[in-house]
Amino acid sequence: MKNIFIFFFLIVISTASVISGDWITIGGNSQRNGQSVDIGPSSATVYWNKPTLSSYWGMQVFIYGDKCVTSRYTSLSPLTAPLVCHNLNTGDSLWTRNYAPNGVMVVMGFNNNKIYVRNFQQQGVDSFYAINPDNGNIIWKSNFTLERGITWAAIFAPNGDLFVPGSGTKSIMRINHTNGDTVWTKYRIIPNTGAETMCLYGNTLYTWEGSLVTPKRIAAFDANTGAIKYYSAALPGDGDQEIPFSIGPNGTIYAIRDGGLLYALKDNGTGFNQLWTYQPVTPLGTYSQFGAGRDSTVYIPSGRRILHFNHQTGAVLDSSEELSSSGYINPRITVGADGKLYVGNGASVPSDGKVFCLSSNLQTIWSVPLAYNYYSGPALGTNGILVVNGNGTNIIAYRTSVGVSSNNNLPAGFSLEQNYPNPFNPSTKIKFNIPGKNNVSSSNVRLVIYDILSREVETLIDKNLYPGSYEVEWNAAGYTSGIYFYKLEYAGNIIVKNMTLIK
Known part of the structure; x- marks a missing residue:
């Protein structure tokens, strides 16, 4: 018999910033803010360490379901980089592929059970493919070609379509994920490689725009039609633009201009409001990716440190230690649940490469060396498995069993516990149980927070989970006092409970 609890008010579901449990692109999601619904390792406990193709440097790992994929640069002359695919739970190699003679296969996304990859030949006319992750076979090869750039990756519409930088006049393309055809194309001017970055929030696609000799600004496009909506004011800085940007869970855009300021911008529906600015310490790495906390605060590099900012005022809340002893850093940030x-x-000095685990106030919990990781960031996937890779012949995963019950004591039924503490300020923990058999993935599980007016506040979980007992912490520091509801959905069952935030 199903336990179904029904809201006494109408629930309006928002899709502005739903975050899955997979690592589908650089930055983890289409806002590129590093947020994950999984709880990552609390110690540097190696979950598996498995051989893979030898590479001169590490590339970004992408995760979907029970598989992870990356590119490995096996030769510099001629430049060659096959794909490798590994089982996420065991680390075992599943297959390796290259789809062209001396192809340089750069992964640009892993979503809806398709790996999206381009043959990066540094000519601005890169072929791209959709690959079956089960066997490495080609599902389709697009008739269109892509712009240059080793560091950009695709972002995804809710239906799975890709947004990518195309060649020539098709400098923005929405690609049908089922066949590789264009849904629409749009022309924009960008100054150089690195400025291809795009982010999606709700129904709006955001991009850099401007040439080497014209002002750089943020452009907003209608994601369904490609129509331009509006531009930000000019953001002063150097002629080029290589540093990407990110969007926080509340829609704030965080953009660092090369040679200029960090800007916090808010889309008001007809243009952009400038919330605050900050002068970061230079030099700044061009392959960086920012991070956002559950309370909408933001983590952004400055010099060799990560700084923690109040998203409303720009006040610096915390600072990390220096993450490298020399050179500069290109940090990519993942934020666990x-x-x-x-x-x-x-690290720009390859031997200084490291992976750090930091607390929310940027105190170092643990760190491990990882040389040649300037194109690679940690990827956090299902059940808190954190995958990293650098140069050499191994790919490594870390995991500790935070918040998950032993497989020897699986819960018998579906349940949601009352949050604790309650009332709370500002954080509370929510526990729930997913029934089933050992190592059998469940149906999709969603845990969503709503306010008293039925507005979706935050999606804590939206993914398939293995049977077990789970605990998720919600930090409500960015929200006002009041009654909130948390709803758990699993296999047609719905449970709703309420909680009280008192500040």
């Missing part, structure tokens, strides 16, 4: 950060420092 419990607020811990996982940072690949992307």
